[in-house]
Amino acid sequence: MKKRILSLLLVALFVSALLFASGDAEKAKAASASKPLSVMIWDSNQEPGIRKIIDDFTAKTGITAEIQVVDWNNYWTLLSAGAQGGSLPDVFWMHSNESQRYMSNDLLLDVTDRIAKSALIDPENYPEDIWSLYTYNKKYYAVPKDVDTIALWYNRALFDQAGVAYPTDDWTWEDLYAAAKKITRADGSVYGFANVNSNNQAGWYNLIYGNNGYVLSEDKKKSGMDLPATIEAMQWMEKMINENLMPPQAVMTESSEDVLLQSGKIAMTMQGSWMLPAFRDNEYTLKNCDIAMLPKNSKTGRRPSIYNGLGWAIAKNSPRTDDAWKLVEYFGSEEGQLKQAQLGITMSAYKNTSEQWKNSVPQFNLQAYLNMQDDMVIRPFSRNTVKWENAVLDVMLKVWNKEMTMEAGCKEAARQMNAILAEE
């Protein structure tokens, strides 16, 4: 009896498996309109909002789309695997780190003509800097999605407990240092500040440019990591590391800065505007935290913010470029961009939508992010950004872990960066 049942089960399994397998094959063959477009992004915080926008799009056009979130660390691995295997998602985020490589290898759909014909997308309405990230040989290969700036998040409760006044618009980096010193507790239960080595765009890059240093030269041929101005700026960070005003690297690698803020472990951290949903959706930060502009550099008076903007790209060999374009067009249209701002997802690239974003979460001083737009520096990139960026981060890891002085670290980073840039 048992044998019979077992063999029946096996047969049933076999048959259903075959059915599944054939279904698989059918699915692969039919690029029918009923199948959802595949959309790939890396920020799970933005997913719910983007889902809403897609739903509105579907309501309008009947075209469905499915979002796949792959975390930043694996996103590009997966994307290039897909690129090599000939199976990119229909629509996906593009970033300045990689856009050159993808465009020059002819993997993205040229949308220049579609933009020209489109009533919804007028290049005038988006920052030129962002367009340039996704332009190659004078053709457009993506539609700008957003812009982001960096600001300082702080925990009011921890400030109150230490009796320190909240950050103001007049703060300098020295003020931040002083506040962190007062708030950091000797037993390690609270630290004044946190910036992990791998958080460059929203972290220490801003210090460098504030001191009139740079990471990558304008002509993209030379590293600026060993400039005296850069080293000087970075030595502020070294002070924070050496005086233990930040959690040890071991802690920062295991728990990201946002987790540390959410658990009340740190009083201040620099975060990009894209992190808004994460802090809005966490009860602790919603109640206790607020935003201030980044401190000024007391020497130069500068207060720059690194900024970047993602682009919505379409795979060149997508079987449904027309539908994919309709979706991307909607994302980039005024309506789509306004929605993105209102939902508090990110600051939209479309001009004059920031006010909407600012009002999306009244509990936070989002104006700080808008004010940071007064002095913006595009995130440094070149054709092989990832290669030299990773090399620099690895060197910085040693500095953060107190294995190297900042000066030595910066010089070594520059050396490695220049070697890689020379290969480009």
Next chain:
Amino acid sequence: MRKRSLIHSLLLHAILIGVSLTMLIPFVWMVLTSFKTPGQAIQLDPYVFFPTQFQFNSFIRVFTTNNFLNLYKNTLLLIFFRILCAVVTASMAGFAFGRLKFKGSELAFSLVLVQMMIPSQIFIIPQYQMISKLGMTNTTFALVFPGLVSAFGTFLMRQAYKILPKDLEDAAKIDGLNIGKTFLYVLAPLTKSSLVALSVFTAVFAYKELMWPMIVNTSKDSLVLASALAKMKGQYVANYPELMAASLIACVPMILLYFIFQKQFIEGIATSGGKL
């Protein structure tokens, strides 16, 4: 004498229970964490061991953002076809290597041995390139590909066939059965326990595979459980309850199957080792 064996017994059980706890605590922690709120998971003062209320939010969120049914399906297909391929090809080859003498069989078998000694990563890049060129990424075929034949299985089945008594073959010959029929109808049925062992072994290792599925099936619909978890790893860094919920959902089917088919599992693994 009695006292001594009582103490021995107590000590024995103490150790065994201790080890059992060590085996179980990670799972218990997985379950507890999955029912906490994200805030509770990172609360330090006081530390939250047991969630006050059992929250299902993590499970709901994980379920709705990941098509687990699809993940199960893909993983099952992978396991099923790997088993099928291994059992069929290994039985045939195992029989031939184990019971037939023919020219070139030694050389051919050395190929089997060679494969068993080589780390699988040697094959990965070219296999990946083959699949890419065929345009077959993101298919079940791609998942099964490296396991279309099984060197280990062949080795195992060869041992299984070797130890069968020769009289059966002779009897079959007298009855007029040719080699093929002898194999299929007389000898193969006798290797059942080894086949079960092979199936279990293949299933467990197919289910655990991470690198291959991760690089060859990258689109959402074609992921398996292992690669889906890997994908979630960076994404939910801040949200441990969701991460644990996802891991739990990934584990549960296999654990259930294990409890039902315990005997086969354990005996299968034992046999696969014992036969060698």
Next chain:
Amino acid sequence: MKKRSLRSATATQTFLWGWALILPTIVGLTVLNIIPLITTISQSFHKTGDFGRGNIFIGLKNYQKLFSDQAVLQSIINTLKYTIVQVPFSVFIALVLAVMLNREIKGRGAYRTIFFLPMVVAPAAIAMVWRWLYNTEFGLINNLFNLKISWISDPAIAVYSIAIIGIWSDIGYNMILFLAGLQEVPRDYYEAADLDGASIFQSFRHITVPMISPILFFVIVTRMIAAMQVFDTIFMVMEQRSNPAMYKTQSLVYLFYQSSFVERDFGYGSTIVVVLLVLIMAITAIQIIAQKKWVHYN
């Protein structure tokens, strides 16, 4: 005359049947394994272009790069460290447990089931839990025992913490294999030894170990080969760019993955994996030669 033709007919038949039956496997092995082996070795002599386009022959340059690549050399040490800790512990503990469970004791089945459980669960899920257990700030281990140890971010101990996960996972599997072997050992041997006044440890050393040495050998060799390929746990538990312990923990296969699939330099990745192959073959060869000294086959 008739006899001769019958024999040759049988020999031909056997030949045809033999090859027909082994053909799928042999073709499979050739296509899936032998050709890739050659391809990988060949690729180690090339430089790969963007997205796998355009390979350039560069001779031994990859190998030169590798032998002066500190990260790779360190990863060899890391892999060896992992192997030297993970294998002996998981084998020894499993053996002891198997001996304990080899008698008719209460709850034997339950213990067996529990010990084998980690084997059944996907390494990805296991890594996820352990990653959380090990967390310096919020992990259970540090909070339960009031410690502040950075299990997976301290360069000095991270590789051993990873090894602990490996030991934990493998104990059940090894134990089952040993139990199977132990059950083959005739009771009378132990009884005779008992009568002669031998202690538990003496019986263990002089009866148990030699009797199960074939299976012990098999387990040690296969576990060692597997340990040298460690990847999944490291990949799932530690963050590449910010973990200060990564340099002293990443294994050869981990670097292989980084090179081949993250940096998409298949040429260099192939080089790394060829080195791994040579290492594994060398160690396995040593073990096979050494088996004559301690493994007793019946």
